[in-house]
Amino acid sequence: MQAAIVAEDIRKAYGRTRAVDGVSLTVAEGEFFGILGPNGAGKTTTLEIIEGLREPDSGRVEVLGRPPTPRTREMLRRVGVQLQGSTFFERLTAREQIRTFAALYRIPNRRADEVLELLGLTDKADTLTERLSGGQAQRLSIGCAIVHSPDLLFLDEPTAGLDPQARRNLWDVLRDLNAREGRTIVLTTHYMDEAEELCHRVAVMDAGKVLRADPPATLIRDLGGVTRISLPVAALTAEQARKLFPDAAVDATDDTLTVRTTEPAAVLAELAARDALRGLSVRGTTLEDVFLSLTGREYRA
Known part of the structure; x- marks a missing residue:
C-alpha cells in the first residue's frame, strides 16, 4: 500500500x-x-x-x-x-x-x-x-x-x-x-x-x-495481559489481599481495593469462596495501561 x-x-x-x-x-x-x-x-x-x-x-x-x-x-x-x-x-x-x-x-x-x-x-x-x-x-x-x-x-x-x-x-x-x-x-x-x-x-x-x-x-497483548479486579475495601482489606495473592499487585484507596494479576481465575475463585463478589468489577488490559507503562505516571506540566 x-x-x-x-x-x-x-x-x-x-x-x-x-x-x-x-x-x-x-x-x-x-x-x-x-x-x-x-x-x-x-x-x-x-x-x-x-x-x-x-x-x-x-x-x-x-x-x-x-x-x-x-x-x-x-x-x-x-x-x-x-x-x-x-x-x-x-x-x-x-x-x-x-x-x-x-x-x-x-x-x-x-x-x-x-x-x-x-x-x-x-x-x-x-x-x-x-x-x-x-x-x-x-x-x-x-x-x-x-x-x-x-x-x-x-x-x-x-x-x-x-x-x-x-x-x-x-x-x-x-x-x-x-x-x-x-x-x-x-x-x-x-x-x-x-x-x-x-x-x-x-x-x-x-x-x-x-x-x-x-x-x-x-x-495491549505485548504488555502481558494484566487484569484489574476492583472491590470495596469492606469486603477485603489490603493486608488480607496481599497475603491471599502474593504474586499480584494490590493497591487500596479509602473505599476501593484493586488487585492486578495475570491469574484472574484464581483470584476470582478465592473471592467467591469468601463471598466477596458484591460490588466487584473486572477490567482487562487497555491502551491506557500501555501508555502508562511506556511513559510513566509522573505529572507533566
Whole structure:
C-alpha cells in the first residue's frame, strides 16, 4: 500500500529543548493513525512539521508523494487541518464561517450546509462564532477542515471539550470518512479509549521520540495481559489481599481495593469462596495501561 506520509529522522529544537528528537513515521493511504503522548511529548510539533506549518531543523518529510513545503494549491485541496487552538473570522455566524472556508476551495454552499448538519450544528447555523460553546466551536473547526473532502485529514485533539454524546457522534463521522470514503486520518488525542476505538495503529511518543508504533491490540497483548479486579475495601482489606495473592499487585484507596494479576481465575475463585463478589468489577488490559507503562505516571506540566 502506498504511503500517505513518510517522516524520516525529523528533529526540532527550541534552545536546549528537543521538542522532536529523531521521529520516523510512515502512514499508509487509508490508514487511521493516532499519535499519543503526555503533555510536552512533541505530538503537536511533530504534526505541525508534517502539515508544513513548521520547518524541521533536519530530517525528511513527504506528504502525498511530495514535501509539505512550499505549499501548492493542489496540496492545499488534498489536505485538511484542524488545529489544537481554533481562530475564526470575527462577526461571522457558524454558517457564514464554514461557507467562507468552502468558498476558498470553490465548494458550493450546499456542501457547507451538509457538513453543519453532519456535525449537529444546524440549529447553531445563525449563531455568531464567538457565542458558540467550546464544544460547538470545536465541531465547527472540524467542519472547516473537512468541508472540501480532503484525502488526508490532520486532527489535533479533535474531541477535547466535547460532551460524551458529541464525542461519540464525531467518532461515527470520522469512521465514515475513513472506512467508507477512504480518507487517511492522523490525530493526536489524550483519550486512550478514542485511540483504541478508532485507530488502526498508534505511535506512543515521549520526550520527542517515538517509543512504539503498532496496532492497539498488539501493544495491549505485548504488555502481558494484566487484569484489574476492583472491590470495596469492606469486603477485603489490603493486608488480607496481599497475603491471599502474593504474586499480584494490590493497591487500596479509602473505599476501593484493586488487585492486578495475570491469574484472574484464581483470584476470582478465592473471592467467591469468601463471598466477596458484591460490588466487584473486572477490567482487562487497555491502551491506557500501555501508555502508562511506556511513559510513566509522573505529572507533566
